[in-house]
Amino acid sequence: MTYFRRNIEKANGYEPGFQPTQADVVKLNTNENPYPPSPNVLKVLAEITPEQLRRYPDPYGNVFRKAAAELNAVTPDYIMCCNGGDDLLTIAFRAFCDEARPVAYPIPTYSLYPVLANLQNCKALEVPFDSEFNLPAKLANTEAALTIVCNPNAPSGSFVSVDELASLADEISGVLLVDEAYVDFAEANCAGLVKDFDNVIILRSMSKGYSLAGLRFGYAVASPDLIAGLVKVKDSYNVDAVAVTAATAAIKDQMYFRENIEKVKKERQRLTEQLRAIGFETPESFANFVLAESKNCKASEIYDKLVHRNIYVRYFDKPGLGDKLRITVGTKEQNDKLIFALKEIVSE
Numbered sequence: 001m002t003y004f005r006r007n008i009e010k011a012n013g014y015e016p017g018f019q020p021t022q023a024d025v026v027k028l029n030t031n032e033n034p035y036p037p038s039p040n041v042l043k044v045l046a047e048i049t050p051e052q053l054r055r056y057p058d059p060y061g062n063v064f065r066k067a068a069a070e071l072n073a074v075t076p077d078y079i080m081c082c083n084g085g086d087d088l089l090t091i092a093f094r095a096f097c098d099e100a101r102p103v104a105y106p107i108p109t110y111s112l113y114p115v116l117a118n119l120q121n122c123k124a125l126e127v128p129f130d131s132e133f134n135l136p137a138k139l140a141n142t143e144a145a146l147t148i149v150c151n152p153n154a155p156s157g158s159f160v161s162v163d164e165l166a167s168l169a170d171e172i173s174g175v176l177l178v179d180e181a182y183v184d185f186a187e188a189n190c191a192g193l194v195k196d197f198d199n200v201i202i203l204r205s206m207s208k209g210y211s212l213a214g215l216r217f218g219y220a221v222a223s224p225d226l227i228a229g230l231v232k233v234k235d236s237y238n239v240d241a242v243a244v245t246a247a248t249a250a251i252k253d254q255m256y257f258r259e260n261i262e263k264v265k266k267e268r269q270r271l272t273e274q275l276r277a278i279g280f281e282t283p284e285s286f287a288n289f290v291l292a293e294s295k296n297c298k299a300s301e302i303y304d305k306l307v308h309r310n311i312y313v314r315y316f317d318k319p320g321l322g323d324k325l326r327i328t329v330g331t332k333e334q335n336d337k338l339i340f341a342l343k344e345i346v347s348e
């Protein structure tokens with residue numbers, strides 16, 4: 001006997017990365033930015049008034065919409081604020097998918113997509129990437145109501161060109177959601193497509209590039225018609241007054257943001273080179289993490305040995321990933337500690 005719907009009873013639920021509570025760990029497992037958010041964020045947080053908390057927030061987060069619109073060269077009616085990028089994914093599944101309206105996405109990718117498909121009781125058409133993570137041609141012929149491409153992809157860090165995604169948007173009959181949670185660390189983005197295609201939604205997160213994972217803020221960029229439909233599905237107050245204020249301060253401080261991104265990219269390059277130097281196959285990444293594979297040691301064993309040394313990376317026991325570790329780009333000091341430990345482990 002259960003009180004739950006059958007698919008909820010059977011579901012495992014999303015498995016978030018481990019959040020250790022000790023302070024002395026090297027935490028490279030959930031793709032947080034290793035640097036703090038803009039000082040302007042802390043300043044506006046200190047200035048929050050009791051009145052801002054007493055009243056309900058602006059249901060649309062209009063000050064943020066305006067700032068995000070300017071940054072993406074669109075008008076504010078192309079923007080919807082969300083309680084993290086994950087909120088937009090939930091809204092999109094609820095808006096477009098049901099028993100008769102499947103979702104499609106290439107795999108391996110973000111492990112939340114199948115979880116949301118199950119909650120929505122919709123079929124998930126999973127199309128495997130090739131070994132180089134090229135966009136599978138089959139994705140254009142699935143009849144899905146919602147097609148999701150994570151770009152840069154997690155956990156591979158690979159990047160599909162804007163032209164390829166434009167062609168995909170053109171070929172499919174449903175909606176294309178480009179999950180750009182990590183795009184701040186890449187060299188191009190798909191925001192421009194929303195002006196040419198009325199079926200494209202861009203997902204952005206403030207968790208990674210803007211160092212605000214704890215705040216929970218993200219946004220959608222899409223044609224005003226799509227935004228109007230998504231707004232019907234969202235919670236009435238899906239972004240709170242404190243989060244809107246802080247996220248707006250962050251997105252407006254582009255100088256701080258760009259410096260921060262450059263630091264992460266420089267460390268990504270150094271980490272990639274050092275991993276290669278100690279025998280890990282590490283393809284180029286366009287995100288704030290790398291996917292590394294050791295030819296000599298089992299990834300699960302390396303993972304356990306790192307945990308033993310208080311170093312946390314991510315291991316996925318999943319098809320195509322079982323021999324790899326996803327490592328978030330940390331500070332220089334964190335990355336050095338990781339490399340030192342890995343050198344020891346691979347030579348044991």
Ligand SMILES: Cc1ncc(COP(=O)(O)O)c(C=O)c1O
Nearest residue numbers: 084085086110154181205207218
């Ligand atoms: C691929 C991908 N998309 C979306 C998200 C959601 O990010 P958030 O809800 O923190 O904005 C994440 C978070 O890890 C992610 O990895």
